[in-house]
Amino acid sequence: MKFEKMQAAGNDYIYVNLFEEQVDDPEVLSRRVSDRHFGVGSDGLVLIGPDEEGDFSMKMYNADGSEGAMCGNAARCVGKYLYERGLTTKKEIALNTKSGIKYLLLTVNPQNNKVESVRINMGKAIFSDSNLVTIPEMVNYPLSVNGKECPITFVSMGNPHVVIFMDGIDKLDIEKIGSLIEHQPLFPQRTNVEFIEVIDQSHLKMRVWERGSGETLACGTGACASLVAGVITGRCDTKASVQLKGGVLEIEWDRDDNQVYLTGDAHFVFKGEI
Numbered sequence: 001m002k003f004e005k006m007q008a009a010g011n012d013y014i015y016v017n018l019f020e021e022q023v024d025d026p027e028v029l030s031r032r033v034s035d036r037h038f039g040v041g042s043d044g045l046v047l048i049g050p051d052e053e054g055d056f057s058m059k060m061y062n063a064d065g066s067e068g069a070m071c072g073n074a075a076r077c078v079g080k081y082l083y084e085r086g087l088t089t090k091k092e093i094a095l096n097t098k099s100g101i102k103y104l105l106l107t108v109n110p111q112n113n114k115v116e117s118v119r120i121n122m123g124k125a126i127f128s129d130s131n132l133v134t135i136p137e138m139v140n141y142p143l144s145v146n147g148k149e150c151p152i153t154f155v156s157m158g159n160p161h162v163v164i165f166m167d168g169i170d171k172l173d174i175e176k177i178g179s180l181i182e183h184q185p186l187f188p189q190r191t192n193v194e195f196i197e198v199i200d201q202s203h204l205k206m207r208v209w210e211r212g213s214g215e216t217l218a219c220g221t222g223a224c225a226s227l228v229a230g231v232i233t234g235r236c237d238t239k240a241s242v243q244l245k246g247g248v249l250e251i252e253w254d255r256d257d258n259q260v261y262l263t264g265d266a267h268f269v270f271k272g273e274i
């Protein structure tokens with residue numbers, strides 16, 4: 001099976017083109033390729049395929065094999081893959097995901113015809129979803145973690161996110177606290193967790209603990225959820241740069257229409273065959 005490894009802000013996935021390859025058990029394949037010692041090494045697996053409703057489809061799996069409904073960093077990589085590998089000449093692509101159709105806008109360098117950045121309409125930020133969280137509208141909700149009260153804000157971007165504003169995120173024991181929150185019974189499908197330091201109104205610094213993959217260098221949906229949580233708790237503007245371990249993402253929330261936009265780059269790392 002042929003694959004390509006791509007990364008966006010250091011969030012790396014193995015990409016398989018279903019127009020050419022067949023994948024029978026994506027959950028097993030994701031666990032196998034993601035392993036950084038016994039596999040290729042990635043945060044998960046992404047499958048690119050045909051679609052009846054949108055132009056193409058994207059499916060994403062975490063490193064533990066669980067399926068994620070949406071992935072902002074992978075969606076940008078898929079845009080670059082589709083254009084540069086010749087599957088489309090469109091610069092506006094409707095990508096169908098488990099959380100609905102997302103619209104991608106590619107910025108292409110006319111000199112070399114390479115995709116320099118991708119802007120995605122990530123859709124609505126949702127504050128209550130009984131499938132994802134048992135308490136509606138958790139804004140600065142005092143969650144008890146390890147016997148300590150920790151104010152959390154819940155935002156779904158199609159997938160669940162818990163946002164925590166705090167100082168000193170560099171020193172945080174994210175393995176411990178991230179995993180504890182991921183598995184809280186409040187979140188029936190587990191949750192992604194973002195730790196945010198507010199630099200100023202338009203600059204956030206973030207570390208992320210991803211459901212099913214552990215700490216990753218970036219999370220697009222997480223950056224969107226964090227900006228929205230920052231706005232509703234009065235900490236930042238509706239447009240901000242989010243600095244992650246693996247790069248910077250630009251996020252904008254059109255509050256009137258409740259549409260969140262994510263912009264950032266995407267890169268090929270290598271091609272391989274297993």
Ligand SMILES: N[C@H](CCC[C@H](N)C(=O)O)C(=O)O
Nearest residue numbers: 068071072073159219220221
């Ligand atoms: N890294 C991804 C999100 C993966 C989410 C996944 N961990 C889940 O919801 O289970 C992003 O850029 O949006």
